[in-house]
Amino acid sequence: MIRLYDYVLSASCYKIRLMAALLGVKLKHEAVDFHPGRAHKSVEFARLNPAGTLPVLVDGDLILTESTAMLVYLAQLLGRDWLAPSDPKSAAQVQHWLAFSGRLAASLGMARLHDMLLYEGNIDAWRAQGHAALRELEAALSERRFAGGVWLVGDAPSIADIACFPNVALSQDGGVSLDAYPSVRLWTRAVRALDRFVEMPGIHRLHELHPAPEVV
Amino acid sequence: MTPRWTATGLSQDLPKAVAMAGHWQGQDLAVWRSATGRLQAWNDRCPHRGMRLSHGFVRGETLACIYHGWVYGAEGGCKHIPAHPALTPPATIRVAVFACVEQDGVIWVAPADTLGAPTALRGLQPLRSISLTCDVAAVLLVEPALSGEDTLRGLVQIAGQACEVCLLVQHGASGLTLHALCAVGADRIAASRWLEDLRRRAERKGTA
Ligand SMILES: N[C@H](CCC(=O)N[C@@H](CS)C(=O)NCC(=O)O)C(=O)O
Ligand code: FES
Numbered sequence: 526m527i528r529l530y531d532y533v534l535s536a537s538c539y540k541i542r543l544m545a546a547l548l549g550v551k552l553k554h555e556a557v558d559f560h561p562g563r564a565h566k567s568v569e570f571a572r573l574n575p576a577g578t579l580p581v582l583v584d585g586d587l588i589l590t591e592s593t594a595m596l597v598y599l600a601q602l603l604g605r606d607w608l609a610p611s612d613p614k615s616a617a618q619v620q621h622w623l624a625f626s627g628r629l630a631a632s633l634g635m636a637r638l639h640d641m642l643l644y645e646g647n648i649d650a651w652r653a654q655g656h657a658a659l660r661e662l663e664a665a666l667s668e669r670r671f672a673g674g675v676w677l678v679g680d681a682p683s684i685a686d687i688a689c690f691p692n693v694a695l696s697q698d699g700g701v702s703l704d705a706y707p708s709v710r711l712w713t714r715a716v717r718a719l720d721r722f723v724e725m726p727g728i729h730r731l732h733e734l735h736p737a738p739e740v741v
Numbered sequence: 742m743t744p745r746w747t748a749t750g751l752s753q754d755l756p757k758a759v760a761m762a763g764h765w766q767g768q769d770l771a772v773w774r775s776a777t778g779r780l781q782a783w784n785d786r787c788p789h790r791g792m793r794l795s796h797g798f799v800r801g802e803t804l805a806c807i808y809h810g811w812v813y814g815a816e817g818g819c820k821h822i823p824a825h826p827a828l829t830p831p832a833t834i835r836v837a838v839f840a841c842v843e844q845d846g847v848i849w850v851a852p853a854d855t856l857g858a859p860t861a862l863r864g865l866q867p868l869r870s871i872s873l874t875c876d877v878a879a880v881l882l883v884e885p886a887l888s889g890e891d892t893l894r895g896l897v898q899i900a901g902q903a904c905e906v907c908l909l910v911q912h913g914a915s916g917l918t919l920h921a922l923c924a925v926g927a928d929r930i931a932a933s934r935w936l937e938d939l940r941r942r943a944e945r946k947g948t949a
Binding site: 660663664667668670671672702704705707708710711714731732733 | 750751753754756758759761762795798799800805807869870871872915918929930933934937
C-alpha cells in the first residue's frame with residue numbers, strides 16, 4: 526500500500542490527499558507531528574526526506590519528497606486522464622502549473638504558515654508575491670473562460686488544477702482575499718464541486734451541495 | 742459628482758447560487774444570485790455577529806451566513822435561526838437592501854430608493870473586472886485615448902487594431918476596481934492582455 530507522511534493542516538499534503546480521493550485510491554496515512562512537535566526536522570525523518578519537508582510518499586523502494594512528483598506518480602499509476610492531453614502544448618502547460626504551484630506555496634503558503642503557525646518572515650512580501658501570483662492565475666483562467674474552458678489545461682480537470690488549488694483556496698488564512706479574482710473564485714468552486722472531492726480544515730465542499738442541516 | 746448607480750461586477754462572474762463581495766461608494770455589499778437567478782445586493786454584515794454575508798452560501802432563494810447559519814430571504818428578512826429552529830425570527834432582524842440591476846452584462850447597485858436606470862452601454866461586451874493599486878489619474882496618464890471620470894471610454898489600439906473600450910470605475914474598501922468592456926466582436930483574449938498591460942503601466946506611474 527502507498528504510504529503518505531502527512532500533516533492535516535498542510536496545504537502540500539492536502540494536494541496528495543485530494544488527488545488520491547479523486548482517483549479513488551486509499552493511502553496509508555502516517556501522521557507526522559509537524560506542529561508543535563517539528564517531527565519533520567528530526568534525525569529519523571531525515572532518513573526519509575533530508576530536506577525535512579512534508580509530504581513524503583513511499584511506495585516500495587520509491588520515496589518522493591516533492592508533491593508535484595507525487596501527483597504525476599499517482600495519475601500515471603491510477604488515472605491517466607488526470608495528466609491532461611499529451612500534445613506538446615498541453616504537456617508544457619501542465620509543467621508550467623506544477624512549477625507555478627511552488628510559487629503559490631512560497632507566497633500564499635508562507636503567509637498562511639505565518640498567520641496560523643507563527644512562522645517568522647516578511648509577511649508583507651509574502652502577501653504581495655501571493656497577489657502577484659493570483660493576478661497571473663486570474664489572467665490565465667480568464668483566457669480559458671473566453672475560449673469556453675473551465676480548467677487550467679484541456680477540457681477536464683488535471684494534476685495542474687490539483688497542484689494549484691490548495692494554497693489558493695486557503696489564501697484567506699494568510700490574509701490574502703480572493704475578492705479581486707472572479708475567475709479564480711469560480712475555478713475553486715469547480716474544484717470543490719468535483720465528484721469524490723474531500724475537505725480539509727479551511728476548505729469545504731460547496732455548501733450548496735450539502736443537504737440542509739436537519740432541524741431537530 | 743458620483744452617479745448613484747455604480748458598477749459592482751460583471752454578470753458572467755456571478756452564476757446562479759453564488760454570492761460575491763460588492764461595493765457602493767465605500768459601503769461593503771453582498772451581491773448574490775438565487776438558484777432561480779434572482780439578483781440582490783445587501784449590506785455585507787450579518788445582523789447576528791457582523792460576519793460578511795458575501796462569504797455565505799446560497800440555498801434556493803435564501804442566503805445563509807457562513808458563521809452560525811442564520812438564513813435570510815427576500816427583502817433581507819431573517820427566516821431561520823438554526824440554534825432556535827422553532828422560533829419565527831422577529832421582523833426586526835433584517836439586512837439593509839440596496840437596489841441592484843443587471844444591464845449590458847454589468848451588475849449595478851444604488852441605494853434602495855434610487856429611481857431610473859444606469860446609463861446604457863451599446864455595442865459593448867463584458868471583458869473582465871480588475872483591481873489596481875493606483876488611481877484613475879494614472880490610468881488616464883498612460884492611456885491618453887481614454888477620457889472620463891466614472892466611465893472611461895475611448896478607441897485604443899489592441900493587437901494592432903483600433904478597439905472601443907469602456908472601463909467602469911468603482912472605488913472600494915481595498916482600492917480601485919475597473920469593470921472593463923470592449924467592442925462586440927473584439928478578440929477578448931487580446932483585449933484582456935491589453936488590460937493587463939494597461940494596469941502594469943498605470944501602476945508603474947503610481948498614484949499621481
Ligand atoms: N517539497 C515541497 C515541500 C512543501 C512544503 O513546503 N511543505 C511544508 C508544509 S506545507 C513544509 O514541510 N515546511 C517545512 C519546512 O519548509 O521546513 C512539496 O512537496 O511541495
Ligand atoms: S454572524 Fe451570521 S449567523 Fe452569526
